[in-house]
Amino acid sequence: MRKNILCANWKMNKTYSEAQDYFKELLSMDLPGSQVDIVVAVPDLFAKMALDESEGSDIKIGVQNAYPKESGSFTGETSVSALADLGIEYVIVGHSERREIFNESDAFINEKVLAVFEQGMTPILCVGESLEQKEKGETKKVVNEQIEKGLTGVQAEDISQLVVGYEPVWAIGTGKTASDEEAQQAAAAIREKIAELYSQELADEVRIQYGGSANPENIGSFLAQTNVDGGLIGGAGLEAASFAQMIKVAGTHD
Ligand SMILES: O=C(CO)COP(=O)(O)O
DSSP states (O other): OOOEEEEEEOOSOOOHHHHHHHHHHHHTSOOOTTTEEEEEEEOGGGHHHHHHHHTTSSEEEEESOOBSSSSSSOTTOOBHHHHHHHTOOEEEESOHHHHHHSOOOHHHHHHHHHHHHHTTOEEEEEEOOOHHHHHTTOHHHHHHHHHHHHTTTOOHHHHTTOEEEEOOGGGTTTSOOOOHHHHHHHHHHHHHHHHHHSOHHHHTTOEEEEESSOOTTTHHHHHTSTTOOEEEESGGGSSHHHHHHHHHHHHHOO
């Protein structure tokens, strides 16, 4: 049985003091931490504070990107090893905003997935089709390709730890969501692909989140899908109260 995993992706939002207030508010709430894994993916600048604030709680801290080298002349980047050393547990990799705005290729995303695993952290590998690809009926083909390229060289022993974020690009920040059935179909295609690359047994352990305009009202119907094991939450994760509501919903779905 897969435990739901809900991750708030703050993207490039909040000041330091707003970030502190968020953790204080979220931690003051009664959250079903034993039923759902809770992650907040913060900008790197807030990572240490977020770890300190959440220490001893059920909240795990993630970041939204990492550079796949231990150290070196990579001006402006943060290394996977520094993040792991700090205590970061999750790294979002291959978010569509990084694929589009920063031209990240599947090959570079694959390097990041490997580096994150190597440092003992968990990658949340994001995949998803554009509107044009959806309209051409290419969703399955696109996500399968992103999964295959993103996971090249990943050892079977690491695969059960993997988290996949299925985020249809057209649903991100638009107020439009995939239907429950579309999310279920895409997640099933992702799981089938992982089974083909590894084994059904390992694929059955991988958690697949839905992301794209998810909110407290609609998250329950995504989580009710057998192949959807959590959510990757943008806008609705920016307020502690709304994220907490979603965590409570996730805690009641298996
Ligand atoms: O990109 C997302 C999370 O990574 C989804 O963002 P929204 O929930 O704001 O659509």
